[in-house]
Ligand code: SF4
């Protein structure tokens with residue numbers, strides 16, 4: 001590894017704002033699956049342009065010089081890029097810790113071996129459910145479940161640390177015991193049981209995805225029972241349960257602060273402080289027009305919600321603002337139309353009633369999985385036109 005711990009001259013001149021530590025490279029919005037909770041923008045079909053191999057390597061190099069240490073390869077489905085092994089190799093040569101975030105579609109033994117040779121550190125495979133029928137219905141592919149099972153086994157056999165990720169919602173959260181058992185059988189090192197975060201396609205489908213409080217309580221109790229059992233057995237698998245903030249009264253400290261440690265680059269080179277921020281009414285810079293140093297430290301987009309000058313009441317005078325930064329700017333914008341509002345998850349927000357209404361809606365009978373709006377090119381194009 002080279003460049004480890006290197007600090008650019010530019011970074012030394014910027015004591016007030018730390019560097020980006022986490023780089024998320026959304027290599028493409030293309031994906032063979034159609035998850036109705038996908039975090040890609042609704043209008044992803046409008047953004048077909050992708051950075052070239054050389055442009056991505058230049059982005060990695062600039063971010064590394066600023067101080068970034070972890071690099072996630074994401075999408076869409078990053079495996080649709082034929083240059084993925086080359087990108088992984090370049091990133092590892094720069095000293096990044098590298099993580100592939102994939103659905104497993106398009107993975108095979110040859111590519112697993114190729115990525116190992118390139119130095120890939122870690123693989124995360126996402127599943128839609130613990131049984132083939134629900135998994136394949138959500139994914140929109142009859143082959144998806146078997147392919148994921150085969151690739152999870154192959155990834156472990158190759159010796160990678162492996163995360164299995166299950167996005168949970170009202171249609172699969174009651175399977176939590178089976179999900180955990182499946183992950184243990186597949187020898188996952190980490191299991192991420194992440195309830196939907198309501199952005200992008202998940203926000204569009206929120207009524208059909210948000211679990212009830214009773215479902216969440218059951219999932220939490222089962223997870224805690226398994227945690228205790230695994231700890232007693234000294235089992236290496238770790239269970240991570242991410243609950244939806246819709247059942248909280250205080251918002252999450254989103255992205256650990258706006259433009260604080262996370263840097264996302266979208267397929268066309270737009271730089272974002274978080275992967276959902278593209279929807280905000282803010283002009284975000286592009287790596288083909290500006291250096292990453294300028295983007296991170298000086299651009300309007302990355303400075304827009306740093307600090308607290310932008311805050312309105314009740315956040316402005318709130319003693320908790322150092323802890324949660326007023327919550328999520330995207331959620332504030334989606335629910336109030338104004339990104340400078342307090343996140344409506346907060347019980348002090350004048351818009352908190354929207355969260356309470358969503359909770360009440362979750363208790364009503366909801367249509368079946370087939371009624372969800374699935375993420376695909378055709379639907380995205382319709383949304384773009386509307
Ligand atoms: S969430 Fe589903 S549809 Fe979206 S990129 Fe991931 S695998 Fe593809």
Ligand code: SF4
Nearest residue numbers: 315318320321326346
């Ligand atoms: S009022 Fe604002 S800063 Fe205070 S807890 Fe709520 S969201 Fe956080």
